[in-house]
Every structure is written in structure tokens, then in C-alpha cells.
Amino acid sequence: METLFKRLSEISASTILLILLAIFVVLYIQAKPAIEKYGLHFLVESKWGVSVDKNNTPNVVKEKVNNTSTIQDDTLDEDLADDSLDEDIAIEDDDALAAAGVEKNTQNSDVVYGGLIPIVGTILSTLIAMIFAVPIAMGIAIFLSEIAPPFIAKPVGIAIELLAAIPSIIYGMWGLFYFGPFISKIVGGSSVNLLVAGLVLGIMIIPFMASLTRDSMKTTPNVLKESAYAMGATKFEVIKDVIFPYAKQGIIGSMILALGRALGETMAVAFVIGGVFNFPHKLTDPTVSIPVVLANNFAESSGLSLAALFYLALILFVISFIVISFAKFYFLRDKK
Amino acid sequence: MRLIINKIILILSTLAAILGLIFLFWILITLTIKGVKAINLYIFTHDLVDNGLRNLLVGQLVLALIAILIGVPIGMIAGIYLQEYSFNNKFAKFIRNLSDVMMSAPSIVIGTFVYAILVNPIGHMNGWAGAIALAILMLPIVVRTTDDMLGLVPKELREAGVAIGAPKYRVIFDIIIRAAKVGIMTGLLLAFARIIGETAPLLFTSGNSQYFTLNLNEEFPSLTVAIYNLATMPDKHLVDIAWAGAFILTFFVLIINLIGRYIVKDKK
Structure with a gap:
């Protein structure tokens, strides 16, 4: 009985390893047709679902035709995009068409799938989110750990942590109906675009980042802070010269962890990024990110387009795995 | 200056x-x-097909509960291994780190994985796939919680158990787990709160259904997926239903979190 339970516990612990390995292997196998066909060129190819016939002139497959001309055509129909509701409906309807269209076209010509647009969309939206979230999260963390008196810091701290628990779909829905229109009033353009997606993503990771950063800052021993104050240092100098150097690793680690979370976030972005294969030439262009491509197209795809989607999923998995491992092993390793 | x-x-x-x-x-x-x-009584007593939320609420809970039934035993036993059996060897450290990394893995990628192993071979989306995707998602959280909470149990308790001649598994189940019960329960509650609001891994695993069903072999109703679909509908009434669902979901999650917090505070 004892040895039996011990074996069982070993097996359970190994499932973690097995599942992660299985995810990698299964995604690789599923993506293989696309990997073999496009190789690493997939990463720099901006066409998605475009058939190229023998004359090598690209034909846009009926994918998302309603809203955008898919490739290198930034004369986007702003009016249509303006009405976010209409647009999203149109996209969903078109997905079914697209799946059918792609299947037909495969027979007489070559369909090209490339991941450049979703990859760029993912990176840019995450970048905007980080630029927006880092200063605010730092501000909140400084406020909570150094400025606010305990009777304010405590409820605000709890509020921030609770807000980190709100499902991401709520952030997305709020972004679609309230924040997107609000931003479009200020900067113009449509209410679903790269900028809105990045900002909503930023707002979503603020609570997560702030509470982790605050925790790191709180690990600074009081003795250090007090000796600095005793030398006549101001609060800012203590924060800058004592707390930051001491908690640097933890703070950077928290930021990267939040970055990893932003990279793979689906629902908060899916509502507000536009979901169209369009290379963003300016911040207010609608585009698409890897998780959103997966969310919108996965169920209706098959064959080569499905393999291409698995290729994207694999890329996302590997990138976030590297980012998170980097944060964990390089910056947060002292904790354990 | x-x-x-x-x-x-x-x-x-x-x-x-x-x-x-x-x-x-x-x-x-x-x-x-x-x-x-x-929100009104109507949405609690009718299904999505009649513009209600009943089947969705039930569906989401059923998916999360099955995920718990699958994920919690495996996760807890894995946590027990890390804390009690591994003697902190290299393998345990490796698994611990891996589990932390897995905790932050994009949930949609887990959805694609489950799609490949459970939806594609069967040919259509089904409730089991959704529940398993959620179970995979919560597994690392359960491992981490169990691991941490067992680590807080004083060494003397273990020694006392072993000293009276109890086999190790009895010490673990009768002494250590009891001592760490509150902490583990809290962790499970928070893991539950985390998966109940997940949308991405369900989108193409369990899908959605307009009707009330408890048959996990078919497409399964889910509140979060329905919110995603309804919120982008042109019909304003459907959008309102999505808001009602979003409201219920958010406050349910927040209340679970508050309860978890209260238990921890009470213990201290």
C-alpha cells in the first residue's frame, strides 16, 4: 500500500511533464503539414488564406472580404469598421464562407498562409499594454507599499487583487462597449483597433502586475529603509536607491510574468482588436493577434488552414514558454 | 530641489x-x-433558446465541477509527492518549476491541444473536451497550492506520526492533510474561481449549446462562450442578456475570492 501510493504520487507529478511534452508534440504533429510547406518563411509571410495561381497573382479568398481587402491594402473601410457590432458579426459569418472557400481553392491553386500579421499584432498589442501598464502598476505599487497609510493601503490592495480575478472576457466586453468608443472619440478612427486592444490588455494586467510588484517591494527589510531615512533621504530617494535596487529582480520578474500573460491573452483582446488580417500601419488600424486568430477561425478550419493555425499556436506556446521560463528562472528564482 | x-x-x-x-x-x-x-427571474428559469441563461449557468458549473473531479486528485497527489516523497530532489525541483511555467501558459493553446486530441478524432465538440481543458488549466494551480500548504505543516507532526508506527501514507492523509486542510480548501476555491471564468479553452472544445443538456458527449452549453457570442450580436436584447451573464459571472467569481480570503484571515 505504501509503495503503491508512492508510485501513484510519482506518476501524478510526472503528468505535469507529460502534459507539457504532449502539448508540444501534438501541436508540432498537427502543424507539420504547414511547417513542411512554409518552413520559417511562415514567420515573415503576411498573406493569410490567399490563393496564388500559376501566374503568381494573388487572389483574395473570400476571407473577411466584407471588411478589409486582406493584403497590403490599408484603404480600410473605416465606416464599416466604425460599427464594431456589425463588423464582428460579419467576421463570424465570413469564417464559415472562408473555410469553404479555402477548401475549394486548394484543389486548383496554392493557398498561402503566413503568420506575420498575427505575430506583429501580438507583439505590438503586448508592447502597447506594457508601455501603458508598467508606469501605472509601479505607481500603484509605490502608493500601496510606501505612501498610503495602512487603513487606505489595505482595502485598496484587496480591491486591486480582486480586480485581478475578474475574468478577462469582462474586460473585453467593457472595452468593446465603453472603452473603445471612448478612445475613438479622443484619437479618432474606429472603436476596435490595435491601440484599444493594447490599452484594454494593459488595464487587464495592471492589477496583476501591481500586486506582484508591491509584494516584491515589501520584501525590502525595514532596517535598510530606516537607515536611509535616518540619513535624511526623502521618500523618493529611499524608493529609488534602497527599495528598487533591493527588489529589482522581483520587480523585473513580475513585469515579465505580466508580459507573458498579455502575450497569450485571448478574450480581452478578441472583442476589441478588430479580428481582421490587416497589417497595422498606424495605431488606430484594426488587426489581429495570434490568440484571436485561433479563437475566431479554429472551429471552422480544416486541412492546411487548420495546420497553419496549429503552427501559430505552437509559435505562441514556444514564445510564452520562453518568456515565462526566463522570468521564473532568471529573476524569480531566489524566492524558492 | x-x-x-x-x-x-x-x-x-x-x-x-x-x-x-x-x-x-x-x-x-x-x-x-x-x-x-x-437580471430578472425569467433568465434563471429559461434556456438560451428562449433568451434565458439557465442552461448556460448549469453548463458552466458542470464543466468546472468535472474539471475539479479530474484535476484536483491528480494535482493534490502530485503536490504530496513534491512535498513528502521527493526529498526535494532534482526531479521535484524540475516539476515544481515546470508547473509554475504551465500555470502561465496561454489558455487558448491548451484549448488547441485538447481540440487535437479529443475533438478532431471524435469529429465534433463535446463537453468532456471542455472539462478536460479546464482540468489541465487548473492542475498546476492545485499542485502549487498543495505543495505550499503541506510545506507549512510543522515537521514535528510528521515525526510524531511516524514515531507511533504509522505508515507514511497514513501520516499524510490522517495528519498532514488535516493540518493543512483550510489552506488547501482555500487554494481549491481560488482555482475554481480561476477556471469558472475561462472562455478561451472552451471556445472550440465544448463549444456552446442553445438547449439544456447534461450529455457531455455533445456540444455543451457554457456561459462564457455564450457571452462572447451574444455580446457581438446586433440584437440589443441579446446583448443585454450577455451583460446579465457577465454580471452574474463576475460577482460569483468575486464572492468566491472574498470567501477564500475570509477563510485565510479567519485561520490567522
């Missing part, structure tokens, strides 16, 4: 905190206003 810089920085960070809070309360307030307006 130093004092002025100090003032400026302090004011800036206070402003940042206020700005952050404004956004977050903006979300909660719109959610409450929109949600309360749309």
Missing part, C-alpha cells in the same frame, strides 16, 4: 494609483448598472 522631486514623484504615483482605480471601478460600475437592469 530634492524635496520638489520627491513631491512630484509621490504625487505622480498617487495619481497613477487613482487612475488605475478609476479604470477598474469604471468596469465594475458599468457592469453593475448594465447587469442589474437585465
Whole structure:
């Protein structure tokens, strides 16, 4: 009985390893047709679902035709995009068409799938989110750990942590109906675009980042802070010269962890990024990110387009795995 | 000069905190206003096909509960291994780190994985696939919680158990787990709160259904997926239903979190 339970516990612990390995292997196998066909060129190819016939002139497959001309055509129909509701409906309807269209076209010509647009969309939206979230999260963390008196810091701290628990779909829905229109009033353009997606993503990771950063800052021993104050240092100098150097690793680690979370976030972005294969030439262009491509197209795809989607999923998995491992092993390793 | 810089920085960070809070309360307030307006008895007693939420609420709970039934035993036993059997060897450290990394893996990628192994071979989306995707998602959280909580149990308790001649598994189940019960329960509650609001891994695993069903072999109703679909409908009434669902979901999650917090505080 004892040895039996011990074996069982070993097996359970190994499932973690097995599942992660299985995810990698299964995604690789599923993506293989696309990997073999496009190789690493997939990463720099901006066409998605475009058939190229023998004359090598690209034909846009009926994918998302309603809203955008898919490739290198930034004369986007702003009016249509303006009405976010209409647009999203149109996209969903078109997905079914697209799946059918792609299947037909495969027979007489070559369909090209490339991941450049979703990859760029993912990176840019995450970048905007980080630029927006880092200063605010730092501000909140400084406020909570150094400025606010305990009777304010405590409820605000709890509020921030609770807000980190709100499902991401709520952030997305709020972004679609309230924040997107609000931003479009200020900067113009449509209410679903790269900028809105990045900002909503930023707002979503603020609570997560702030509470982790605050925790790191709180690990600074009081003795250090007090000796600095005793030398006549101001609060800012203590924060800058004592707390930051001491908690640097933890703070950077928290930021990267939040970055990893932003990279793979689906629902908060899916509502507000536009979901169209369009290379963003300016911040207010609608585009698409890897998780959103997966969310919108996965169920209706098959064959080569499905393999291409698995290729994207694999890329996302590997990138976030590297980012998170980097944060964990390089910056947060002292904790354990 | 130093004092002025100090003032400026302090004011800036206070402003940042206020700005952050404004956004977050903006979300909660719109959610409450929109949600309360749309909530009535009708949506709790009718299914989506009749513009109600009943099948969705039940479906989401069923998926999460099955995920718990699958994920919790495996996760807990794995946590027990890490804390009690591994003697902190290299393998245990490796698994611990891996589990932490897996905790932050994009949930949609887990959805694609489950799609490949459970949806594609069967040919259509089904409730089991959704539940298993959620179970995979919660597994690392359960491992981490169990691991941490067992680590807090004093060594003397273990030694006392072993000293009276109990086999190790009895010590673990009768002494250590009992001592760590509150902490583990809290962790499980928080893991539950985390998966109940997940949408991405369900989109193409369990899908959605208009009707009330408990048959996990078919497409399965889910509140979060339905919110995603309904919110982008042109029909304003359907959008209102989505708001009602969003409101119920958010406050359910927040209440579970508060309960978890209260238990921890009570214990201390």
C-alpha cells in the first residue's frame, strides 16, 4: 500500500511533464503539414488564406472580404469598421464562407498562409499594454507599499487583487462597449483597433502586475529603509536607491510574468482588436493577434488552414514558454 | 530641489494609483448598472433558446465541477509527492518549476491541444473536451497550492506520526492533510474561481449549446462562450442578456475570492 501510493504520487507529478511534452508534440504533429510547406518563411509571410495561381497573382479568398481587402491594402473601410457590432458579426459569418472557400481553392491553386500579421499584432498589442501598464502598476505599487497609510493601503490592495480575478472576457466586453468608443472619440478612427486592444490588455494586467510588484517591494527589510531615512533621504530617494535596487529582480520578474500573460491573452483582446488580417500601419488600424486568430477561425478550419493555425499556436506556446521560463528562472528564482 | 522631486514623484504615483482605480471601478460600475437592469427571474428559469441563461449557468458549473473531479486528485497527489516523497530532489525541483511555467501558459493553446486530441478524432465538440481543458488549466494551480500548504505543516507532526508506527501514507492523509486542510480548501476555491471564468479553452472544445443538456458527449452549453457570442450580436436584447451573464459571472467569481480570503484571515 505504501509503495503503491508512492508510485501513484510519482506518476501524478510526472503528468505535469507529460502534459507539457504532449502539448508540444501534438501541436508540432498537427502543424507539420504547414511547417513542411512554409518552413520559417511562415514567420515573415503576411498573406493569410490567399490563393496564388500559376501566374503568381494573388487572389483574395473570400476571407473577411466584407471588411478589409486582406493584403497590403490599408484603404480600410473605416465606416464599416466604425460599427464594431456589425463588423464582428460579419467576421463570424465570413469564417464559415472562408473555410469553404479555402477548401475549394486548394484543389486548383496554392493557398498561402503566413503568420506575420498575427505575430506583429501580438507583439505590438503586448508592447502597447506594457508601455501603458508598467508606469501605472509601479505607481500603484509605490502608493500601496510606501505612501498610503495602512487603513487606505489595505482595502485598496484587496480591491486591486480582486480586480485581478475578474475574468478577462469582462474586460473585453467593457472595452468593446465603453472603452473603445471612448478612445475613438479622443484619437479618432474606429472603436476596435490595435491601440484599444493594447490599452484594454494593459488595464487587464495592471492589477496583476501591481500586486506582484508591491509584494516584491515589501520584501525590502525595514532596517535598510530606516537607515536611509535616518540619513535624511526623502521618500523618493529611499524608493529609488534602497527599495528598487533591493527588489529589482522581483520587480523585473513580475513585469515579465505580466508580459507573458498579455502575450497569450485571448478574450480581452478578441472583442476589441478588430479580428481582421490587416497589417497595422498606424495605431488606430484594426488587426489581429495570434490568440484571436485561433479563437475566431479554429472551429471552422480544416486541412492546411487548420495546420497553419496549429503552427501559430505552437509559435505562441514556444514564445510564452520562453518568456515565462526566463522570468521564473532568471529573476524569480531566489524566492524558492 | 530634492524635496520638489520627491513631491512630484509621490504625487505622480498617487495619481497613477487613482487612475488605475478609476479604470477598474469604471468596469465594475458599468457592469453593475448594465447587469442589474437585465437580471430578472425569467433568465434563471429559461434556456438560451428562449433568451434565458439557465442552461448556460448549469453548463458552466458542470464543466468546472468535472474539471475539479479530474484535476484536483491528480494535482493534490502530485503536490504530496513534491512535498513528502521527493526529498526535494532534482526531479521535484524540475516539476515544481515546470508547473509554475504551465500555470502561465496561454489558455487558448491548451484549448488547441485538447481540440487535437479529443475533438478532431471524435469529429465534433463535446463537453468532456471542455472539462478536460479546464482540468489541465487548473492542475498546476492545485499542485502549487498543495505543495505550499503541506510545506507549512510543522515537521514535528510528521515525526510524531511516524514515531507511533504509522505508515507514511497514513501520516499524510490522517495528519498532514488535516493540518493543512483550510489552506488547501482555500487554494481549491481560488482555482475554481480561476477556471469558472475561462472562455478561451472552451471556445472550440465544448463549444456552446442553445438547449439544456447534461450529455457531455455533445456540444455543451457554457456561459462564457455564450457571452462572447451574444455580446457581438446586433440584437440589443441579446446583448443585454450577455451583460446579465457577465454580471452574474463576475460577482460569483468575486464572492468566491472574498470567501477564500475570509477563510485565510479567519485561520490567522
